[in-house]
Amino acid sequence: MISKKTIQKEIQFSGVGIHSGKNVDLLLKPSSSGEIIFRRTDLDNLELALDPKKIKTKNSTYIVSEGCKIQTLEHLLAVLYMSGIDSLIIEINGDEIPAMDGSASPFAQAILNAGVRSLPDSKKSIKITKSFSLDEKDASFSFSPGSDFKITYSIEYDHPAIQKQELTLSLNLENFIKEIAPARTFGFLKDVPALRAQGLAGGGSLDNAVVLDDKSVINKPLRYPDEFVRHKILDLVGDLSLMGSPLIGHFKAQRAGHGLHLKAIHFLLDNPEFWTYI
Numbered sequence: 001m002i003s004k005k006t007i008q009k010e011i012q013f014s015g016v017g018i019h020s021g022k023n024v025d026l027l028l029k030p031s032s033s034g035e036i037i038f039r040r041t042d043l044d045n046l047e048l049a050l051d052p053k054k055i056k057t058k059n060s061t062y063i064v065s066e067g068c069k070i071q072t073l074e075h076l077l078a079v080l081y082m083s084g085i086d087s088l089i090i091e092i093n094g095d096e097i098p099a100m101d102g103s104a105s106p107f108a109q110a111i112l113n114a115g116v117r118s119l120p121d122s123k124k125s126i127k128i129t130k131s132f133s134l135d136e137k138d139a140s141f142s143f144s145p146g147s148d149f150k151i152t153y154s155i156e157y158d159h160p161a162i163q164k165q166e167l168t169l170s171l172n173l174e175n176f177i178k179e180i181a182p183a184r185t186f187g188f189l190k191d192v193p194a195l196r197a198q199g200l201a202g203g204g205s206l207d208n209a210v211v212l213d214d215k216s217v218i219n220k221p222l223r224y225p226d227e228f229v230r231h232k233i234l235d236l237v238g239d240l241s242l243m244g245s246p247l248i249g250h251f252k253a254q255r256a257g258h259g260l261h262l263k264a265i266h267f268l269l270d271n272p273e274f275w276t277y278i
Contacts, residue, residue, distance in 0.1 A: 001122045002246065006030045006087040008115035013106070015098025018185065018209065019060060019071060021202030024094035028111075031089045034121050036080065038063065038070055042093040050077075052242045052265055057258035059200050061239055071096045074238030074258070075104040081241035082176040083111050087119055102184035102208040103223075104234055108177050124277040128249030132274055134264055139255040141264045143274070146250040153233045154254045159188075161217050165229035171237065180237070182223050183230035186210035189218065236261055243268065248278070 013026040031037070036050040048054070048065045056064055062071035076097050080088065100106040133142035154166040169179065187201065187209050195201035204211075206219040210227060224230055236253055239261035253261070268274060 002084075002125065003118035004034055004086050004121045004123050005084045005116050005118055006032065007085060007111060008117050011110045011114050013098055013100065013110070015100050016203040016208070017072065017094065017096030018099035018102070018203045019200045020094065020096045022094050022096065024092060024096060024098050026098055027091040028114075029089040029091060030117075031087045032119055033089075034087050034119070036086060036088050036090065039089055039091045040068055040070070040093070040095075041091050043068055050242070050244075052244075052262075052269060055242060055262060057262050059195070059258070061235075061242075061258050061262070069095055072099065073097060074235045075100075076107050076238070077241045078176075078234050078238035079104050079107040079111060079181065081237060081246075082171065082173050083108075083116055084173075084246075085111070085116060086123065086244075099185075099203060099208040102210070103231075104181040104238075105177075108181045112177070123245060125246040125248055126243055126268075126275050127278045128247070128275050130274045132267070132271075134260065134267060136256075136260050136263070139257070139260050140253070141256050141260050142252045143264065143268070144250045144252075146248060149247050150250040151233050151236060152250065152252040153229050153236060153256075154252075155229050155232055156255060157228075159212060160215055161212055162228050165226045167226060167229050167233065169233065176237070179224075180230055180234050183227045183234055184208070184210050184223065185231055186212065186228055189213045232256075239265065245277070249275075 007030050011028040038048040040046045054063050054065045060072040061074045062069050128145050131144035148170045150170045152168040156164040211218045
Protein backbone atom coordinates (compact mmCIF):
# COMPACT_ATOMS: atom_id res chain seq x y z
CA MET A 1 0.00 0.00 0.00
CA ILE A 2 1.23 3.49 -0.90
CA SER A 3 0.32 6.30 1.49
CA LYS A 4 -0.53 9.82 0.52
CA LYS A 5 2.09 12.30 1.68
CA THR A 6 2.60 15.92 2.60
CA ILE A 7 5.56 17.99 3.80
CA GLN A 8 6.65 18.17 7.44
CA LYS A 9 6.78 21.97 7.63
CA GLU A 10 6.20 25.10 5.59
CA ILE A 11 8.64 26.01 2.81
CA GLN A 12 9.01 29.51 1.38
CA PHE A 13 10.44 30.63 -1.97
CA SER A 14 10.82 34.01 -3.64
CA GLY A 15 11.89 34.77 -7.17
CA VAL A 16 10.98 36.08 -10.59
CA GLY A 17 8.59 34.47 -13.05
CA ILE A 18 10.48 33.49 -16.20
CA HIS A 19 7.59 34.61 -18.44
CA SER A 20 5.88 37.34 -16.42
CA GLY A 21 9.09 38.96 -15.20
CA LYS A 22 7.34 39.71 -11.91
CA ASN A 23 8.65 38.97 -8.43
CA VAL A 24 6.55 36.43 -6.60
CA ASP A 25 6.42 34.76 -3.19
CA LEU A 26 5.54 31.09 -2.91
CA LEU A 27 4.64 29.23 0.28
CA LEU A 28 4.17 25.45 0.48
CA LYS A 29 2.04 24.41 3.45
CA PRO A 30 1.39 20.92 4.85
CA SER A 31 -2.13 19.62 4.25
CA SER A 32 -4.13 16.49 5.00
CA SER A 33 -6.76 17.19 2.33
CA GLY A 34 -5.42 14.54 -0.05
CA GLU A 35 -5.09 16.97 -2.95
CA ILE A 36 -2.92 19.82 -4.22
CA ILE A 37 -4.60 23.21 -3.87
CA PHE A 38 -3.28 26.53 -5.20
CA ARG A 39 -4.27 29.63 -3.23
CA ARG A 40 -3.86 33.09 -4.78
CA THR A 41 -3.20 35.27 -1.74
CA ASP A 42 -3.31 38.38 -3.95
CA LEU A 43 -6.87 37.50 -5.05
CA ASP A 44 -8.66 37.13 -1.70
CA ASN A 45 -7.24 33.63 -1.23
CA LEU A 46 -8.97 32.29 -4.35
CA GLU A 47 -8.36 28.53 -4.45
CA LEU A 48 -7.71 26.40 -7.54
CA ALA A 49 -7.60 22.60 -7.37
CA LEU A 50 -5.10 20.88 -9.63
CA ASP A 51 -7.54 19.64 -12.28
CA PRO A 52 -6.29 18.43 -15.72
CA LYS A 53 -9.44 19.88 -17.28
CA LYS A 54 -8.28 23.35 -16.24
CA ILE A 55 -4.74 22.95 -17.57
CA LYS A 56 -3.51 24.73 -20.71
CA THR A 57 -0.09 25.04 -22.33
CA LYS A 58 1.89 27.79 -24.04
CA ASN A 59 5.66 27.51 -23.59
CA SER A 60 4.81 26.19 -20.12
CA THR A 61 2.02 24.38 -18.30
CA TYR A 62 -0.54 26.54 -16.52
CA ILE A 63 -3.86 26.31 -14.75
CA VAL A 64 -6.78 28.61 -15.56
CA SER A 65 -9.87 28.95 -13.39
CA GLU A 66 -12.32 31.64 -12.31
CA GLY A 67 -10.63 34.34 -14.34
CA CYS A 68 -7.11 33.78 -13.06
CA LYS A 69 -4.16 31.61 -13.96
CA ILE A 70 -0.94 30.28 -12.49
CA GLN A 71 1.72 29.43 -15.03
CA THR A 72 4.98 27.47 -15.23
CA LEU A 73 3.80 24.69 -12.93
CA GLU A 74 5.89 21.88 -14.42
CA HIS A 75 9.14 22.05 -12.41
CA LEU A 76 7.44 22.22 -9.02
CA LEU A 77 4.91 19.54 -9.99
CA ALA A 78 7.73 17.23 -11.11
CA VAL A 79 9.37 17.47 -7.68
CA LEU A 80 6.08 16.91 -5.86
CA TYR A 81 5.34 13.86 -8.02
CA MET A 82 8.76 12.26 -7.55
CA SER A 83 8.63 13.01 -3.80
CA GLY A 84 5.23 11.32 -3.55
CA ILE A 85 3.57 14.51 -2.31
CA ASP A 86 -0.10 14.75 -3.25
CA SER A 87 -1.52 16.71 -0.33
CA LEU A 88 -0.40 20.34 -0.22
CA ILE A 89 -1.52 23.96 -0.11
CA ILE A 90 0.50 26.20 -2.43
CA GLU A 91 0.08 29.87 -1.59
CA ILE A 92 1.25 32.34 -4.22
CA ASN A 93 0.86 36.11 -4.58
CA GLY A 94 1.16 36.24 -8.36
CA ASP A 95 0.40 34.36 -11.56
CA GLU A 96 3.60 32.37 -12.03
CA ILE A 97 5.73 29.92 -10.06
CA PRO A 98 9.18 31.52 -9.58
CA ALA A 99 11.83 30.26 -12.00
CA MET A 100 14.56 30.00 -9.37
CA ASP A 101 17.69 28.92 -11.33
CA GLY A 102 15.68 27.51 -14.24
CA SER A 103 15.75 23.99 -12.85
CA ALA A 104 13.84 21.97 -10.26
CA SER A 105 16.78 21.56 -7.88
CA PRO A 106 15.88 24.44 -5.52
CA PHE A 107 12.42 22.91 -5.00
CA ALA A 108 13.81 19.39 -4.59
CA GLN A 109 16.46 20.38 -2.06
CA ALA A 110 14.02 22.47 -0.01
CA ILE A 111 11.56 19.57 0.21
CA LEU A 112 14.35 17.17 1.18
CA ASN A 113 15.37 19.58 3.96
CA ALA A 114 11.80 20.07 5.18
CA GLY A 115 10.99 16.36 5.18
CA VAL A 116 7.96 14.41 4.03
CA ARG A 117 5.39 12.60 6.17
CA SER A 118 2.81 9.95 5.33
CA LEU A 119 -0.92 10.46 5.79
CA PRO A 120 -3.52 7.85 6.85
CA ASP A 121 -5.07 7.74 3.36
CA SER A 122 -3.67 5.38 0.74
CA LYS A 123 -3.46 5.90 -3.00
CA LYS A 124 -3.49 3.70 -6.10
CA SER A 125 -0.97 3.57 -8.91
CA ILE A 126 -1.87 3.66 -12.61
CA LYS A 127 -0.36 0.78 -14.59
CA ILE A 128 -0.33 1.03 -18.38
CA THR A 129 -1.80 -2.16 -19.88
CA LYS A 130 -1.98 -1.36 -23.62
CA SER A 131 0.30 0.57 -25.96
CA PHE A 132 -0.72 3.64 -27.96
CA SER A 133 0.96 6.39 -29.94
CA LEU A 134 -0.10 9.95 -30.72
CA ASP A 135 1.48 11.80 -33.64
CA GLU A 136 1.52 15.51 -34.37
CA LYS A 137 3.45 16.83 -37.39
CA ASP A 138 7.05 15.69 -36.75
CA ALA A 139 6.44 14.96 -33.05
CA SER A 140 5.16 11.83 -31.33
CA PHE A 141 4.25 10.55 -27.90
CA SER A 142 3.66 6.94 -26.95
CA PHE A 143 3.12 4.82 -23.87
CA SER A 144 3.44 1.09 -23.31
CA PRO A 145 3.33 -1.40 -20.43
CA GLY A 146 6.37 -1.64 -18.17
CA SER A 147 7.52 -2.70 -14.72
CA ASP A 148 8.45 0.78 -13.45
CA PHE A 149 8.19 4.47 -14.32
CA LYS A 150 10.39 4.87 -17.40
CA ILE A 151 10.81 7.79 -19.79
CA THR A 152 12.55 7.94 -23.15
CA TYR A 153 12.89 11.40 -24.63
CA SER A 154 14.39 12.34 -27.98
CA ILE A 155 14.99 15.87 -29.27
CA GLU A 156 16.63 17.29 -32.36
CA TYR A 157 17.57 20.92 -33.01
CA ASP A 158 19.53 22.35 -35.90
CA HIS A 159 22.06 23.87 -33.53
CA PRO A 160 25.71 22.85 -32.99
CA ALA A 161 25.31 22.71 -29.20
CA ILE A 162 22.24 20.44 -29.24
CA GLN A 163 21.73 18.47 -32.47
CA LYS A 164 20.14 15.09 -31.62
CA GLN A 165 19.91 13.94 -28.00
CA GLU A 166 18.11 10.94 -26.55
CA LEU A 167 17.94 9.58 -23.02
CA THR A 168 16.10 6.72 -21.34
CA LEU A 169 15.74 6.57 -17.56
CA SER A 170 13.77 4.47 -15.09
CA LEU A 171 13.04 7.19 -12.58
CA ASN A 172 13.06 7.14 -8.80
CA LEU A 173 13.53 10.02 -6.37
CA GLU A 174 17.27 9.44 -6.00
CA ASN A 175 18.21 9.53 -9.67
CA PHE A 176 15.64 12.24 -10.40
CA ILE A 177 17.39 14.56 -7.93
CA LYS A 178 20.82 13.68 -9.33
CA GLU A 179 20.17 13.30 -13.06
CA ILE A 180 17.08 15.36 -13.95
CA ALA A 181 16.16 18.04 -11.40
CA PRO A 182 19.30 20.19 -12.02
CA ALA A 183 18.68 20.43 -15.78
CA ARG A 184 17.73 24.02 -16.65
CA THR A 185 15.24 25.38 -19.13
CA PHE A 186 16.81 26.62 -22.35
CA GLY A 187 16.11 29.10 -25.07
CA PHE A 188 17.55 30.77 -28.15
CA LEU A 189 18.63 34.41 -28.14
CA LYS A 190 17.13 34.97 -31.59
CA ASP A 191 13.67 33.98 -30.30
CA VAL A 192 13.57 36.45 -27.40
CA PRO A 193 11.98 39.44 -29.24
CA ALA A 194 9.14 37.29 -30.62
CA LEU A 195 8.55 35.62 -27.25
CA ARG A 196 8.42 38.95 -25.42
CA ALA A 197 5.99 40.28 -28.00
CA GLN A 198 3.70 37.42 -26.91
CA GLY A 199 4.12 38.26 -23.22
CA LEU A 200 6.60 35.42 -22.69
CA ALA A 201 10.20 35.23 -21.42
CA GLY A 202 9.86 38.61 -19.70
CA GLY A 203 11.89 37.36 -16.73
CA GLY A 204 14.28 35.12 -18.64
CA SER A 205 17.96 35.75 -18.01
CA LEU A 206 21.36 34.09 -17.92
CA ASP A 207 20.61 33.32 -14.26
CA ASN A 208 17.54 31.17 -14.89
CA ALA A 209 18.01 29.62 -18.34
CA VAL A 210 20.58 28.12 -20.65
CA VAL A 211 20.77 30.67 -23.46
CA LEU A 212 22.12 29.88 -26.92
CA ASP A 213 23.22 32.20 -29.71
CA ASP A 214 23.55 30.93 -33.28
CA LYS A 215 26.65 28.86 -32.56
CA SER A 216 27.04 28.02 -28.88
CA VAL A 217 25.83 28.28 -25.28
CA ILE A 218 26.35 31.82 -23.99
CA ASN A 219 26.37 31.02 -20.27
CA LYS A 220 28.62 27.96 -20.06
CA PRO A 221 29.28 25.52 -18.54
CA LEU A 222 26.40 23.12 -19.01
CA ARG A 223 25.51 20.95 -16.02
CA TYR A 224 25.41 17.89 -18.31
CA PRO A 225 26.55 17.44 -21.92
CA ASP A 226 22.92 16.54 -22.72
CA GLU A 227 21.27 19.01 -20.34
CA PHE A 228 18.71 19.91 -23.00
CA VAL A 229 17.05 16.49 -23.26
CA ARG A 230 17.26 16.06 -19.49
CA HIS A 231 15.25 19.25 -19.08
CA LYS A 232 12.62 17.92 -21.47
CA ILE A 233 12.32 14.84 -19.25
CA LEU A 234 11.87 17.16 -16.26
CA ASP A 235 9.03 18.96 -18.04
CA LEU A 236 7.39 15.67 -18.97
CA VAL A 237 7.50 14.37 -15.38
CA GLY A 238 5.77 17.54 -14.25
CA ASP A 239 3.10 17.21 -16.92
CA LEU A 240 2.53 13.48 -16.26
CA SER A 241 1.92 14.29 -12.60
CA LEU A 242 -1.45 15.66 -13.76
CA MET A 243 -2.61 12.04 -13.99
CA GLY A 244 -2.98 12.26 -10.22
CA SER A 245 -1.39 8.88 -9.40
CA PRO A 246 2.02 7.20 -9.50
CA LEU A 247 2.59 5.78 -12.98
CA ILE A 248 3.92 2.40 -14.08
CA GLY A 249 4.78 2.20 -17.76
CA HIS A 250 7.17 3.39 -20.44
CA PHE A 251 6.49 6.88 -21.81
CA LYS A 252 8.29 7.91 -25.00
CA ALA A 253 8.38 11.41 -26.45
CA GLN A 254 10.03 12.52 -29.67
CA ARG A 255 10.33 16.22 -30.47
CA ALA A 256 7.35 16.76 -28.22
CA GLY A 257 6.44 19.58 -25.85
CA HIS A 258 3.88 20.60 -23.25
CA GLY A 259 1.01 20.63 -25.77
CA LEU A 260 1.53 17.03 -26.89
CA HIS A 261 2.20 15.92 -23.30
CA LEU A 262 -1.21 17.31 -22.33
CA LYS A 263 -2.95 15.63 -25.29
CA ALA A 264 -1.53 12.29 -24.15
CA ILE A 265 -2.73 12.89 -20.59
CA HIS A 266 -6.25 13.72 -21.77
CA PHE A 267 -6.22 10.64 -24.01
CA LEU A 268 -5.30 8.41 -21.06
CA LEU A 269 -7.88 9.98 -18.77
CA ASP A 270 -10.57 9.63 -21.46
CA ASN A 271 -9.61 6.03 -22.34
CA PRO A 272 -9.25 3.99 -19.15
CA GLU A 273 -9.12 0.76 -21.15
CA PHE A 274 -5.39 1.49 -21.69
CA TRP A 275 -4.56 1.30 -17.97
CA THR A 276 -5.68 -0.09 -14.65
CA TYR A 277 -5.46 0.97 -11.01
CA ILE A 278 -3.33 -1.23 -8.79
